[in-house]
Amino acid sequence: MILEQDQNLCKIIDTYSSKDKAYWSFRGRAQRLHCHDLIHYPAMMVPEMQGELIDVFLEKVKNIQSIIDPFVGSGTTLGEALLRGLDFCGIDINPLAILACEVKSGVLYPKKLSEKSKILLKNITDDNSEEISKNFFGIDKWFTKQTQIELSIIYRSIKKEPSKWARKVFWLSLSSTVRSVCNSRSSTYKLHIKPSKDIKNTPSAILIFEKILKKNILKMIEQKQLLAKNKVLNRNKSISKVFLKNTNSSKFIKHNNKYDLLISSPPYGDNQTTVPYGQFSYLPLKWIDIKDINNFSEKNLLNNQNSIDFYSLGGSLKNALKKFELIKIKSKSLVQCVQKIHKINPNNIKKLASFIYDLDQSLNNILNLLNKNAYMIWTLGNRRISNIEVPLDKIMRELLEAKGCQYVYQIEREIPCKKMAKRNSVTKTISSESILIMRK
Ligand SMILES: C[S@@+](CC[C@H](N)C(=O)[O-])C[C@H]1O[C@@H](n2cnc3c(N)ncnc32)[C@H](O)[C@@H]1O
Numbered sequence: 001m002i003l004e005q006d007q008n009l010c011k012i013i014d015t016y017s018s019k020d021k022a023y024w025s026f027r028g029r030a031q032r033l034h035c036h037d038l039i040h041y042p043a044m045m046v047p048e049m050q051g052e053l054i055d056v057f058l059e060k061v062k063n064i065q066s067i068i069d070p071f072v073g074s075g076t077t078l079g080e081a082l083l084r085g086l087d088f089c090g091i092d093i094n095p096l097a098i099l100a101c102e103v104k105s106g107v108l109y110p111k112k113l114s115e116k117s118k119i120l121l122k123n124i125t126d127d128n129s130e131e132i133s134k135n136f137f138g139i140d141k142w143f144t145k146q147t148q149i150e151l152s153i154i155y156r157s158i159k160k161e162p163s164k165w166a167r168k169v170f171w172l173s174l175s176s177t178v179r180s181v182c183n184s185r186s187s188t189y190k191l192h193i194k195p196s197k198d199i200k201n202t203p204s205a206i207l208i209f210e211k212i213l214k215k216n217i218l219k220m221i222e223q224k225q226l227l228a229k230n231k232v233l234n235r236n237k238s239i240s241k242v243f244l245k246n247t248n249s250s251k252f253i254k255h256n257n258k259y260d261l262l263i264s265s266p267p268y269g270d271n272q273t274t275v276p277y278g279q280f281s282y283l284p285l286k287w288i289d290i291k292d293i294n295n296f297s298e299k300n301l302l303n304n305q306n307s308i309d310f311y312s313l314g315g316s317l318k319n320a321l322k323k324f325e326l327i328k329i330k331s332k333s334l335v336q337c338v339q340k341i342h343k344i345n346p347n348n349i350k351k352l353a354s355f356i357y358d359l360d361q362s363l364n365n366i367l368n369l370l371n372k373n374a375y376m377i378w379t380l381g382n383r384r385i386s387n388i389e390v391p392l393d394k395i396m397r398e399l400l401e402a403k404g405c406q407y408v409y410q411i412e413r414e415i416p417c418k419k420m421a422k423r424n425s426v427t428k429t430i431s432s433e434s435i436l437i438m439r440k
Contacts, residue, residue, distance in 0.1 A: 002373055006439065008060050009375075010409045013437075016052075017411065024049060024413040024435065034079070034223035035104040038172060038216055040179075041074035041097065042189045042275050045265050045379055049413075051080040053377055053435070057261055058084065061375065068259035070249045070266075070366045073277070075101040077263045078242070079223075085232035087241040089259055089369065091249050093312050095296045096175060096281035098246040102294060103172045105242040107165050108224040108233075113217055116166045120213075123157040124206055136286045137304065141193070142182050150205035151178065151287055159289060167292050169220070173213040175284035180212075181205045182283050189280040191305055244295045248311055250361040258371045265379035266362075269314045269355035269390070278308025313362065314355025324353035327360055330402040333394035344386040352385055360399050367403060370440045375408065376400070378436040393434035400438050411435040 016023045030046045058064055065087060069077040072090030078101050081088040090101050132139075133152040143151065154177070158170040183199050184191045227233035232240070247253060268275055282305040290296055301308050309315050328335050334356055338349045370376070380392045397407055414432045 005061060006408045009056065012056050012060060013409060013411065022414065024411050034219055034226055036076060036079050037219045038103060039074050039100040039176060042277055042280050043265065044074050045076040047076050047080055050077055050263055054080055054084060057375060064260040066259045067261045067263055068369055069264045070362065071264050072101055073097050075104045078104055082238040082240050083226060083230055085239050089243045089257065091245045091247060091253065093248050094277050094281055094308055095246050095290065095293050095301060096285055098244055098295050099168065099172055099293045101244050103168050105238065106168060107236045108220055109236050110217055110221045110224060113166060113169060113220065116161060117213055117217060120157050120161060120170060121210060123160055124153055127153045127156060134287060142184060142283055144199060144202055147181050147202055147205050154206065154209050155287055164292055169216060171288045171292060173209060173216050174287055176212050177205055177209040178284040178287050180208050190276055191279045191282065246295045246297050249365055250313060250358045253365045253369065255369060259369055260371055260374055262370060262374060262376040266359060267313055268381045268383045270383055276309045278312060279305055281308060313358040314351060317350045317354050320350035320354045323357035324349065327357050330360065331395045331398035333391050333398055337388060337390055340388045341386045348386045352390060356395060363399055363403060367440060372440060374440045376438045379433055380436055381433045393436050396436055406439045408437040408439050410437065
């Protein structure tokens with residue numbers, strides 16, 4: 001019975017792929033609509049693709065009522081779950097990701113929000129103080145004095161807003177503003193200082209904030225209309241029950257519910273180098289009143305610009321070789337890859353071993369949150385270490401099989417326009433990704 005269901009799923013996905021080999025690339029079909037445009041986050045998934053996959057599973061598997069994304073990031077899966085009225089659990093170590101998900105799944109009062117925005121913008125205009133309201137290590141490196149003054153004005157004005165739900169939308173808009181006006185290059189997610197001629201041309205933080213806020217309000221109107229059209233809007237909120245948790249998934253996750261379908265893209269394992277979600281989020285988080293993030297729990301994450309990445313999967317290389325010894329039995333592909341890397345640079349195997357060990361720990365916790373026979377759709381990128389491709393798709397499959405999960409299907413897709421800065425080395429290393437479908 002269950003095997004027949006697996007086959008039906010494969011068949012339907014095959015039908016799409018056989019009509020058009022590049023079907024799952026979503027070339028020219030991927031857009032950032034409604035809540036998917038509220039934040040630009042590193043390595044976001046393609047919403048339309050995840051949405052279509054969800055629909056395939058809803059059609060062929062009975063009783064899917066809830067989705068979990070244990071590496072939820074900006075909440076692409078969340079946005080698609082909400083559109084279908086499905087309950088949702090999102091986990092991420094990064095508080096900025098959690099803020100984005102809180103806004104996406106929060107109340108939608110666009111009219112009230114527009115009124116509150118007018119008041120906010122008036123307060124901003126009326127504040128002529130040059131006081132700098134924030135102080136943190138590196139503030140003078142990452143922001144010009146004028147930008148600090150303007151960001152402080154926005155910060156103080158947001159603090160005056162009495163409703164937390166509205167402040168959250170404002171903080172999220174401020175977070176995108178901070179990325180646009182800081183002295184770090186936009187061509188990389190790492191904190192990397194701009195040339196001084198570019199710093200001189202930094203735009204006004206207040207003007208950028210106003211533009212982003214107005215755009216975000218339009219996106220929220222769009223989201224509300226779509227939820228209403230899909231009949232999943234209950235007054236001013238989606239009918240989905242949403243649970244968000246700011247935690248490290250390789251530690252025990254306390255939660256009573258279990259979920260029917262997992263859709264997720266874990267990090268590539270290069271959080272210290274090319275895709276540092278933490279460094280990307282560090283400056284925005286410094287200008288936000290963190291108390292407004294309901295689910296924020298890990299205080300030491302904001303200690304310095306490397307803290308989030310350090311606590312993320314593979315962030316610490318401590319005992320890496322011991323970890324490899326513990327894990328190697330579970331994945332042949334990992335062992336082969338480690339051998340190849342060892343020949344080129346023995347030191348580099350630590351990165352891979354630590355990452356896969358942490359990922360494996362996370363999988364134990366994540367599987368606990370899934371119902372029996374729940375399907376998992378993992379979007380995986382094969383990065384390179386010492387110029388050797390790390391077959392994360394094969395390793396993930398082997399890790400899951402070692403825990404008793406079943407392989408169902410795999411889709412290969414080219415990444416036509418993933419928001420991976422073309423100028424950094426990521427696209428050289430990851431230009432395609434795999435969608436691995438497994439069953440618990
Ligand atoms: C590829 S991104 C997810 C992007 C998401 N699919 C989207 O569309 O925005 C991977 C996420 O894993 C998170 N992450 C890394 N290590 C983690 C850990 N140990 N526990 C929980 N989340 C972690 C990162 O903060 C990042 O948001």
